[in-house]
Amino acid sequence: MSRRSFLKTAAVSSAVTVTGLHAPAVHAAKESLKIGSWGGFFEEVLAEKLYPEFTKATGIEVTSTGTPQGDAQVVQLAQAIRAGTVPLDVSALIPIPMTRASNADVIEPLDLDKIPNVSLLSPETSIHNNKDGKPDGAAWFFYYNILVTLREDFPETPTSWQSLWDPTNKGLIGIMAQPEVSNIIDITAATYFDGKAALQSKDGVLRVLEKVSELADNVSLWYRDEAQFQNGLETGELPIGIYYNDVATVAQSQGIDINRVFPTEGAVKNPAFWAISKGSALVDEAHEFINYTLDPDVQSLLARELGGGPVVPRATTNLTDEEWGRVSTDAPTITPEYRLYTEWGDWTATEFSRAISR
Numbered sequence: 001m002s003r004r005s006f007l008k009t010a011a012v013s014s015a016v017t018v019t020g021l022h023a024p025a026v027h028a029a030k031e032s033l034k035i036g037s038w039g040g041f042f043e044e045v046l047a048e049k050l051y052p053e054f055t056k057a058t059g060i061e062v063t064s065t066g067t068p069q070g071d072a073q074v075v076q077l078a079q080a081i082r083a084g085t086v087p088l089d090v091s092a093l094i095p096i097p098m099t100r101a102s103n104a105d106v107i108e109p110l111d112l113d114k115i116p117n118v119s120l121l122s123p124e125t126s127i128h129n130n131k132d133g134k135p136d137g138a139a140w141f142f143y144y145n146i147l148v149t150l151r152e153d154f155p156e157t158p159t160s161w162q163s164l165w166d167p168t169n170k171g172l173i174g175i176m177a178q179p180e181v182s183n184i185i186d187i188t189a190a191t192y193f194d195g196k197a198a199l200q201s202k203d204g205v206l207r208v209l210e211k212v213s214e215l216a217d218n219v220s221l222w223y224r225d226e227a228q229f230q231n232g233l234e235t236g237e238l239p240i241g242i243y244y245n246d247v248a249t250v251a252q253s254q255g256i257d258i259n260r261v262f263p264t265e266g267a268v269k270n271p272a273f274w275a276i277s278k279g280s281a282l283v284d285e286a287h288e289f290i291n292y293t294l295d296p297d298v299q300s301l302l303a304r305e306l307g308g309g310p311v312v313p314r315a316t317t318n319l320t321d322e323e324w325g326r327v328s329t330d331a332p333t334i335t336p337e338y339r340l341y342t343e344w345g346d347w348t349a350t351e352f353s354r355a356i357s358r
Helices: 003-010 041-058 071-082 095-103 116-120 161-165 184-192 195-199 202-213 226-235 245-253 283-293 296-306 321-327 345-356
Strands: 033-038 062-067 090-093 127-129 135-150 173-176 219-223 240-244 258-261 268-276
Touching: 033 041, 033 283, 041 062, 041 283, 041 296, 071 090, 071 095, 090 095, 090 283, 095 127, 095 135, 095 268, 116 283, 135 161, 135 245, 135 283, 135 296, 161 184, 161 240, 173 226, 184 195, 184 202, 195 202, 202 345, 219 226, 226 240, 226 245, 240 245, 245 258, 245 321, 268 283, 283 296, 296 321
Parallel strands: 033 062, 033 090, 173 219, 173 240
Antiparallel strands: 090 268, 127 135, 135 240, 135 258, 135 268
């Protein structure tokens, strides 16, 4: 069971009507706007909750398509475009695939004048720029890596990432196996070093990896399938570890007695981007769609339905304090040093594997 399959199985649907949108109207396109998002829960929720409302507001029809995640998503898109077809007008991309798609020149630069709601975003964390410095991706939600613990095992909830190194937690911890997914290198740098500054050279990264290697006795499972960790939580075999906040929230709602912690050093905050495919015949409509998803009312819908953190300021949404606290945080967060997983990707993967194998 994948992360998204678990969410799909456990999610409780709620009917939300989006009103009061502040998006400029456009005429209906002669053909539908083809939008790709990760298959399963994400694609189903967007197709059922978001796209119909977008069509009502703008007259633009949407064809929804499920896509793989990661490199496979970029490879499929690039192969199709180079073969002379444009399978998707708009794609949802997480940071590393976003950068790879940008570098592969298979996505269009964005015209931010056509996305007025982008003024609500923080450019540093919510706009992706291509190698020429032009914007080509706009974030539409944030997802967080947090610390989770079973209440039965941890009646006093840990509040720091340092608990992962605590010798009393030997053999109890689960962490994602891919460093670009767990961001354990970034977490270690923020917890024991001077954050991103420690990751600006390979020597600095190696020093951080020395600290990562100290986790070897504590980590019982470096997991690739989130359901493995979920099972460990349910059985009590893995009562502490790194998990996605949205999945942890659903796990709580389904009766798994866990604490979700945004650690004092910061939860890891990653954006998910929208990008427009190179050669799309519906560039204007694609811009209109991106602008629509950044409307605060729509951001509130996405928070409730997908469990993602809004990219717009809290005050602009209609989320209650409780709803906001489930999907986001006002505390400082950790932004990964993405160069580790792009420019230095192969080297980082090799050195990380060595560190956790000691």
